[in-house]
Amino acid sequence: MNRSRVPAVLAFVLAAACTLAAAQPAAAPESAVTPAISREIDRLFARWNTTSLPGCTAGVSLGGRQIVSRAYGMADLEHGIALQPDSIIEAGSVSKQFTAGALLLLAQQGKISLDDPVRKYIPELPDYGTPLTVRHMMNHTSGLRDWGMIAGIGGWPRTSRAYTHAHVLEIAGRQKALNFTPGTSFSYSNTGYNLAAVLVSRVTGMSFAEYTRKEIFQPLGMTRTSWRDNFRQVVRDRAIAYTVADAGVTMNMPFEDAHGNGGLLTTVGDMLRWSENAVHARLGGRAFVAEQQRRGRLNSGEEIVYAAGLYVGEWKGISEINHSGGTAGYRAWLAQYPTRQNLAVAVLCNASDAPAWIIGRQVAELFLGLSQPAPAAFTPAPEALAEVAGLYRNTKTHEVAKIELSEGQLRGAIGLLTPLAKDSFRVGSGSIRLAVERASTGLVSGISVNTLGEVDRFERVDAVYPTVAQLAVYVGEYTSGEAEVTLRVAVEDGSLVIHRRPDTKISLAPNHQDGFSGSIGQVRFFRDRKGVVTELSVSQDRVWDLRFPRGAAGR
Secondary structure (H helix, E strand, O other): OOOOOOOOOHHHHHHHHHOOOOOOOOOOOOOHHHHHHHHHHHHHHHHOOOOOOEEEEEEEOOEHHHHHHHHEEEEOOOEEEEEEOOOEOHHOOOOOOHHHHHHHHHOOOOOOOOOOHHHHHHOOOOOOOOOEEEEHHHHOOOOOOOHHHHHHHHHOOOOOOOHHHHHHHHHHHHOOOOOOOOOOOOOOOHHHHHHHHHHHHHHHOOOOHHHHHHHHHOOOOOOEEEOOOOOOOOOOOOOOOOEEEEEEEEEOOOOOOOOOOOOOOOOOOHHHHHHHHHHOOOOOOOOOOOOOOOOOOOOOOOEEEEOOOEEEEEEEOOEEEEEEEEEEEEEEEEEEEEOOOOOOEEEEOOOOOHHHHHHHHHHHHHHOOOOOOOOOOOOOOHHHHHHHHHEEOOOOOEEEEEEEEEEEEEEEEEEEEEEEOOOOOEEOOOOEEEEEOOOOOOOOEEEEEEOOOEEEEEEOOOOOOOHHHHHHHHOEEEEEOOOEEEEEEEOOOEEEEEEEEEOOOEEEEEEEEEEEEOOOOEEEEEEEOOOOOOEEEEEEEEEEEEEEEHHHHHH
């Protein structure tokens, strides 16, 4: 249960009167923070250092000692309450490392094995005929479809209903298939971490929130950390989450009780106390720290970058252990650099437009003394760029990516493609790399995208422009028992659309043969040997192939 306190009237009045959003002084001595670094930190957060916008809190520790603790912007715009360094903000998927930590502690205590089949503890899961273990869930190699995306496909996305773990169990329990055979691939899935919280509760006989409070938060002195296991509960000093857009600022809170995947209510100070355990190993000892940072492996023996709720890799040639998070309007980032005096950086924001992970790394750079080297100049021939432009389909998720050539530059949905060498590009300003694949004839056959060591391959597909008559063959009703929804496909104003309960209309844009894109994801239609359309499939990045049989067959 959340250990929240009802605020005293006097404290509330004093807080409400505080509307100045200037940076707060650190509680710990900032001897390692030069005036120049201090000014740079303020500059990085200047956009949110105002009384008219939500903002961020930031903390830095060095060698297990906190040296920076600051706040910028507002915690509550309606009541004029400024963020403080110890404001409580939801950490999104940064929460996963704490859930994984609970699993590791139970394994240390001999109460579970990470290689136990999940159905030993959660028999509600279907038997897919192949082992699906606790470790698979922890490393995101389970193949479990993301329950929130299934719910969204069905017309009830997260934040539209007050989802609980009972809903997670019910949705997961009716899935007839996995994204892939457990252990053969990586696909980020919240489902595994919600089920992990359920597992911990069933094994310990206490709520997940109570177990983690007793076994993790209290031993580490994380006195201001709890779980959003009851979103209606009053939590003192919690900052409201907001969506910030051109149209204005609106509240955007996570009104659900499902947690373990996210839902950690915490402060930057408490997150740094957790990071300090990697230095001092007070909780679980060195074996616990090593196991939490141990990368997962696929059945093939291939190592992946995801460990136990952590990404373990490199950034600018330096070892980095990190995770980002985002739920509703909250954004979060926590990273540690073990080879650089165990520098740790925590950023928590209640503004949807605050890229916590980008700012967090910029803060880290100030202490690491890094500068991005200018890439060697490479200018490909215009015809070489033109060859790359086109449509590509992810061979695993079936999502379609479009690369366009405009004014001599290639651009995709995730950013500008900067040439690094022949058939090699940097995507955006980050560490994502794109490589062009060519057939033996020299023609471009596909691309591969490397994100933190995870490689996705896309095959080239030909664009199509169907006529109204050709679109008519898709018209009909398609039903999924797994998503509990019927999609009615129609042709309207010369285009294909999907009607979904209660009154949603989704426009579909054709991209390749029998393939369309829309807000619901990538839609593919399948035909029998006679060419008759018999079903459609919806694919998203965490739901790879959800089938909807046509007509009565889908009911």
